[in-house]
Amino acid sequence: MQNSDVIPYDLVTTKMNFWYTALKNNWTYEAEKIKNEVKEEIDSMEENQDALIYYSLLDFRHKLQLDYMCSSGGDLDSRFEEFRKLRKLKNLEGMLEYYYNFFAGMYHFRQKELLHALTYYKNAEIQLHSFDCDDLEKADFYFKTSEVYYHMKQTFFSMNYAKQAYDIYKKYDTYGEHRVRCQFIFSGNCRDQMIPEKALPSLNKALNESEKMEIDHLIGSSHLNLGICYNQLEELEKSSNHLEKALTVYKEINHIFTSKALFNLAFVRAKQSERVSANDLYLEGKEFAEKARNAYDVAKFEMLKGLYLIHDVDLVRETFKFFNENGLYADVEDYGIIAAKILESKEKAYDACEFYRVAYNARRQILRSGLLHEN
Numbered sequence: 001m002q003n004s005d006v007i008p009y010d011l012v013t014t015k016m017n018f019w020y021t022a023l024k025n026n027w028t029y030e031a032e033k034i035k036n037e038v039k040e041e042i043d044s045m046e047e048n049q050d051a052l053i054y055y056s057l058l059d060f061r062h063k064l065q066l067d068y069m070c071s072s073g074g075d076l077d078s079r080f081e082e083f084r085k086l087r088k089l090k091n092l093e094g095m096l097e098y099y100y101n102f103f104a105g106m107y108h109f110r111q112k113e114l115l116h117a118l119t120y121y122k123n124a125e126i127q128l129h130s131f132d133c134d135d136l137e138k139a140d141f142y143f144k145t146s147e148v149y150y151h152m153k154q155t156f157f158s159m160n161y162a163k164q165a166y167d168i169y170k171k172y173d174t175y176g177e178h179r180v181r182c183q184f185i186f187s188g189n190c191r192d193q194m195i196p197e198k199a200l201p202s203l204n205k206a207l208n209e210s211e212k213m214e215i216d217h218l219i220g221s222s223h224l225n226l227g228i229c230y231n232q233l234e235e236l237e238k239s240s241n242h243l244e245k246a247l248t249v250y251k252e253i254n255h256i257f258t259s260k261a262l263f264n265l266a267f268v269r270a271k272q273s274e275r276v277s278a279n280d281l282y283l284e285g286k287e288f289a290e291k292a293r294n295a296y297d298v299a300k301f302e303m304l305k306g307l308y309l310i311h312d313v314d315l316v317r318e319t320f321k322f323f324n325e326n327g328l329y330a331d332v333e334d335y336g337i338i339a340a341k342i343l344e345s346k347e348k349a350y351d352a353c354e355f356y357r358v359a360y361n362a363r364r365q366i367l368r369s370g371l372l373h374e375n
Contacts, residue, residue: 220249332362
C-alpha cells in the first residue's frame with residue numbers, strides 16, 4: 001500500500017466519535033451507516049493500536065445496542081468473550097479503560113447481573129474524570145448507573161444519578177428522548193417507595209413528550225410503565241388498557257420489551273381471573289423470551305405459571321432461586337410478597353410464611369447492599 005493510500009488514524013477516530021454519538025442517541029440507521037464506512041477505512045488506516053481498540057469497543061457497543069432495541073436473539077455471551085480479549089491487547093488507560101468498563105457494565109446489566117454491572121460502572125466512574133469528556137458523556141454514564149441502582153432498589157443512589165443526568169439533558173433541546181428515559185427512572189423509584197400515585201404525572205408527561213417526538217419505543221415504554229403503575233394502584237382495567245397499547249407498539253417494531261409487556265399483561269389478566277387470556281399470553285410471552293434468549297423473562301413466566309395457572313409452588317421456588325443467584329433481590333422482595341398473599345388466600349399458611357420470610361430476607365439484602373455501596 002502506498003503512503004498516499006494510507007488514511008490518517010485521527011480522521012478515522014473522528015468518524016468513530018460520530019458513530020458513538022449516533023449510538024448514544026439511538027440513531028440506528030445513522031450508526032449502521034457510519035459503522036460500515038469506518039469498517040471500510042480501518043484496513044487502510046495508518047497503524048495505531050489505540051484507534052483499533054476504540055473500534056473494537058464501539059463495535060461491541062453497537063451490537064449490544066442492536067440486541068437491546070430488537071429481539072435479535074444474538075449470542076451476547078460469545079460477543080462478550082471476544083470483547084474481554086481487548087484487555088490482553090494492551091494495558092488500557094483513561095478513555096479506553098473507561099469505555100471498556102462502561103460497556104462491560106452495560107452488558108452485565110443487559111444480562112440482569114446487577115452486581116457485576118455495578119462493579120464495572122464503579123471502575124468506569126474512576127476513569128470518567130481522568131480524561132477530557134463533555135457533559136453529555138457524563139450524563140450518559142449517570143443515567144446508566146441510575147438504572148442499575150433502580151433495579152437494585154437503591155432509591156437514593158438511583159434518584160441522585162438520574163437527577164444529575166436529567167440536569168444535563170435539559171440543557172439540550174435535542175435530548176428529549178433522554179429526558180423521557182429519566183422520567184421512567186423517577187417514576188419507578190416512586191413505585192418502589194410505595195407512592196405510585198406520585199409516579200403518574202411523570203409518566204403522563206413522558207407519554208405526551210414521546211408522542212410529540214413520534215418515537216415508537218418510548219411511546220410503548222410510557223404505556224408499559226403506566227400499566228405497571230396502575231397495576232400497583234389496583235386499577236386493573238386502566239392497567240390492562242395501557243399494557244395492551246404497549247404490546248401493540250412493541251410488536252410493530254419487534255422490540256425486545258415485547259416479552260415484558262406480555263408478562264405484565266398476563267399478570268394483570270390473571271389477577272382479573274381471566275385465566276384463558278392469561279394462559280395464551282403466557283405461552284406467547286415465554287416463546288418470545290426463549291427466542292430472544294432472555295432467561296430473566298423466561299423465569300418470570302414460569303413463576304406466573306406456578307402462581308396462577310397450575311398452582312405449582314415448586315415452580316415458583318425455581319424462579320426465586322434464579323433471582324437469588326443473580327442478585328435480583330428487588331424481584332425477590334416484590335414477588336415474594338405477591339406469592340405470599342396468593343398462597344395465604346388459598347389457605348396455604350406454611351408456604352405463605354415461607355415467601356414472607358423470603359421477601360423479608362431480600363429486604364435485608366437490599367438494605368445491606370445500600371450500606372456497602374455507600375462506603
